[in-house]
Amino acid sequence: MITELAVERIEFTCGSCWHRWSVDYDVQRYRDALDAEWEVFYRDNTAVPSPYTPQGAPPCEHCGRRWVGRLVARRPVPLPDAERPRSRVPAEGGHRPERHTAPMLHAAGHPQPHARAEHPSTETS
Numbered sequence: 001m002i003t004e005l006a007v008e009r010i011e012f013t014c015g016s017c018w019h020r021w022s023v024d025y026d027v028q029r030y031r032d033a034l035d036a037e038w039e040v041f042y043r044d045n046t047a048v049p050s051p052y053t054p055q056g057a058p059p060c061e062h063c064g065r066r067w068v069g070r071l072v073a074r075r076p077v078p079l080p081d082a083e084r085p086r087s088r089v090p091a092e093g094g095h096r097p098e099r100h101t102a103p104m105l106h107a108a109g110h111p112q113p114h115a116r117a118e119h120p121s122t123e124t125s
Contacts, residue, residue, distance in 0.1 A: 010069035
C-alpha cells in the first residue's frame with residue numbers, strides 16, 4: 001500500500017571538480033505485506049537506485065565521479081481520499097487528450113545551482 005508520494009529536489013556537489021547540479025526525483029513510499037516500509041525513486045519516469053547512496057548518485061557530467069546527494073527541497077503529493085474534490089474522467093477517453101502529447105517535465109529541467117566561485121581549501125594546518 002502506498003503511504004506517501006513526493007517530489008524531492010536533490011543537490012549534488014562533486015568532491016573532485018566541485019561541479020554542482022540538482023535533480024528532481026519522484027519518491028514513492030509503501031508498506032509491503034509484511035509491514036516493512038520501502039522507498040522507490042523515479043527519475044524521468046524510470047525507477048532508479050536511491051540518490052542518497054553512492055550506487056544511485058548520478059555521475060558528474062564533468063569528471064564522471066559519483067557523490068551522494070543531499071535533500072534541498074521537497075513537495076508531498078497528496079494521496080486521494082473521498083473527502084477531497086475530484087472530477088470523474090469520462091469513459092470515452094477524450095478527457096484532456098493533450099496530456100498524452102505534452103512534453104516531458106524532465107528531472108533536471110529547472111534552474112541549476114550557481115557554480116562555486118572558488119574551491120574549498122584542501123590545505124591542512
